[in-house]
Amino acid sequence: MNRIENTEHDRLTFWERLYLPEIAKGLGITLRQMFKPKFTRQYPEERWEPTGSYRGRPVLVLDEDGERCVACGLCSRVCPALAIEVQAAETERDKERYPEKFEINMLRCIYCGFCEEVCPEEAIVMSKDYELVFTNREDAILGKEKLLVPIHKLQDRLEFLREYK
C-alpha cells in the first residue's frame, strides 16, 4: 500500500483548516507587539559596547614605560592567515629587542586570537574595535602607529585574559 502519511491535511485541526480564525490570531500577535518595548538599535548613532570576551581588531599594548612587544615573532609564526609581519631591532632597554616594524594586514586577519594566546609578554590583545572599513588595500595594513593602544583602554580584555586564558 502506497499510503502517504502525515500530510498537511492530517496535521491541521478543523479550526486551523478553516483559515480565517488563524489570520485573526496572527494579526492579534502583531497588534500586541506594537505596544511592547522596542529592541532595535539605531546603529551609527547608538553604538554597541562589547564585553571583555569580544575578539575585535588585534592591537599592541602601550604600557607606562613604552610598548610591551619584544618582537619575538611568535604571533607572526602562529598566525594561520600570515597577517602579521614583524621586523625586530635592538634597543638599549633590558629586554634587548623591540619591533622596528609591526604590521597587521586586516584583510588577512581572521580574528582567531592565536596571536594573543601565544604572546609571551601579553603585548598583543584583541580589542573591542569592530568597525573596520577600508577604502583600499594599502590602508588595511595597519602599522605600529595605529596598533599601539594605551593600556587603560584595554583593561577589560586584560582582566578577561587573566581569568580565562
Next chain:
Amino acid sequence: MPHIYINGKLYEAKQGQTIIQAAFENGLDIPHFCWHPELSVAGNCRMCLVEVGMAKRNPDGSIQVDINNHPVINYLPKLQIACATEIADGMHVRTNSERAIKAQEAVMEFLLINHPLDCPICDEAGQCKLQEYAFKHSRGYSRFDEEKNHKPKRVVWGPNVLFDAERCISCSRCIRFAKEIAKQDVLTFVQRGDHVTIELHPGTQFDSPYSMNVIDICPVGALTSRDFRFKSRVWDMSFNDSICDGCARGCNIKIGVRNNEILRIEPKPNPFVNKFWMCDYGRLKYRYINDDRLSSPLVKVGDKLEKTNWTDAINTAVERLKPFEAEEIMFIGSAKATVESNYLLAKFAREIIKSKNIDLLEHYDESFGDDFLRCSDKTPNLKGARLVGIRPEAHSVKISHLPQLIRDGTIRALYVIEDDFEDFPELHEVLVELDLLVTHQYNINNPLTQMADIVFPVTTFAESEGTFVNIDGRVQHFTPALVTRNNLRFMGMKMSRLDKFGAFNDRWTRFEFRDLRQSWEVIQLLANKLGAGWNYHRTEDVFKEISSHLDEFKGMTYELLDMHLGVTLGRANNPDKPTRIYESHYMKPQ
C-alpha cells in the same frame, strides 16, 4: 673489531672509540651538549650519562645467563658519560633505561635553573639545542622558585661575536674551538659553581678570522652574531645549500634567505672540504648580492647607459661585435663564474667568433691565505675555468700583454664576464681606448659597468646553478638560493613559509624581481643570433657536454656530485664515500 650492545642491540665499533662515537656511527644519538666530533672531549655538561656494564661471568669464564637465557649484566653503580668512556668488547650500554632518563632529566633541570628562558628575545630560538632537549629530555616544568643568577649581557668578544653570559651553559665548546681550531687561545672559564662564566684574557679580543664558528657550535644563544643580530627569526628563512665564493677552498655553505634577501651564511658540514667551519670573510661577503644590483640589460647611448630589454641588448651586441676581425676581440673569462659559463665562453670564442684570444684574471692575495681553510687565490673557480679552456694558446694574447696591445690598437674589443679590473689598475686605465667593451656584471656601481658599452646583468653564484672546482680539484655542484625572473620555478629550491603562502599583494613578496640570466644563457643567446644553433635548456645540459668532452670530468653528473658531496677531478668512478655527517643543532625544515 670490538662489538658493543646498545639498548640490547649488537653494534660494531672501532677500537679506541668512545661510546658516543660508536653510537653516532651506528646511527644512534646520545643526548649531549659539550661533545663535538672535531673538538677534544671535555665531559663537563654531563648530558650524555648512560648506564654501562659487562656481562657477569661464571668461574669457568662462560657468560652467566638467567632463566630466559639472557645474559646477566653487571651495570656499574654510577652512570658514565658516553663521550669520555672508551668502549670495550662486549660492553653493554643502556641509554633509555629509567636511571639514564632520570639522569638526563636531572641534568636538564640543573642547566635550566640559571638559564634565563628568554627565548622570545634570543636569536638562537628555533635552532637551539637546549630548546630541543627541553622538549625531548626534560620534565617540562621547573621546581626552582628562587631568583636566577644575573651575569653580564651583551659582552663584545670581537668584531663579529657577542656573548650573553646568562644564557651560557658552560659547555666550553667555544673555549676549545678557540684553542684547538682557531689557534687563538683567549677564552677561559672564570669563577666557580653557578657563578662560572667565560671571559677573554684581559687586553685581548676574539678576532680570529674563524671567530664566527663559535656561534654555530654554541648549543644555546650565548654567542650570537653581531651582523645577524635580530634581523630575522630562523623559521621565517629558507636555507639552501651552496658553495662559498670567497676563495678557492670552496667551503660548503647554507644561504639563509628571507624575502629574497640574504641575511646570513653559515657553513654546511662537508668532511672532505671544510669539515664544520668557514671563515668570517666568507660569511660576511654577501652584501654585494643584496645591494646595488643590475636588474635589466644596459646599452650605452651617447654617454649614458640606458635600460633596455634582452632582445635589443643581444641584437645590439651582435651588431657591434660583427665589424671586428676575430683577432681584434679579446675574451676574458672569469674564475668567479661557473664551469659551465666558462666552458660556453671558450666555445663561443673559439668556434663562433674564431678568436684565440682568451684568458682570465687571477686574483691572488698572499696576505689572505693561511694554513687552515683560506687560500691566497680569492676566486672560487680558477682551476675549473682553466680546465674548460679559458687559457691562452701558444700564439694568442695573454692577459699580461693586454694593456700594451690595447694601446697599440691590436685589440679593439673586449668581452669580459663576471669580473672587474679593480686589482689591475694598469688594465683599467687603457679601457677608454677600446672601441667596444661588452661585459656581464652583477653590480651597478662597479667601475667596469660604468665604462662598458653593453652590460648584461647576470646571476651571482647565489642565483645560479652550476659547478665550481676548488683548489684541490674537487668539483662541487650548487643550486640557486635566491629567485630571479628566470629561475622562479627552479625544482627543489627550499622555500620558507612566507615564500610558500605569500600572495602577490603581500608587502613581503614585493622585492625587486631582477631580470637576470646566467652567463652561459647570455652566451648561448649571442651564439644563436650568430647562427650557432646551440640547444642547451638547462645548466645540466652544458655540464653533460663538458663531462663527455673533457677527461677530468668524465663520468660526472650533477646527481653524482650531490651524492658524494663533490667529486675530485678524474675520480668519477672512485668518489669519496661520505659517512654520516654530524649536525649539532640546526633549523628543522618547515
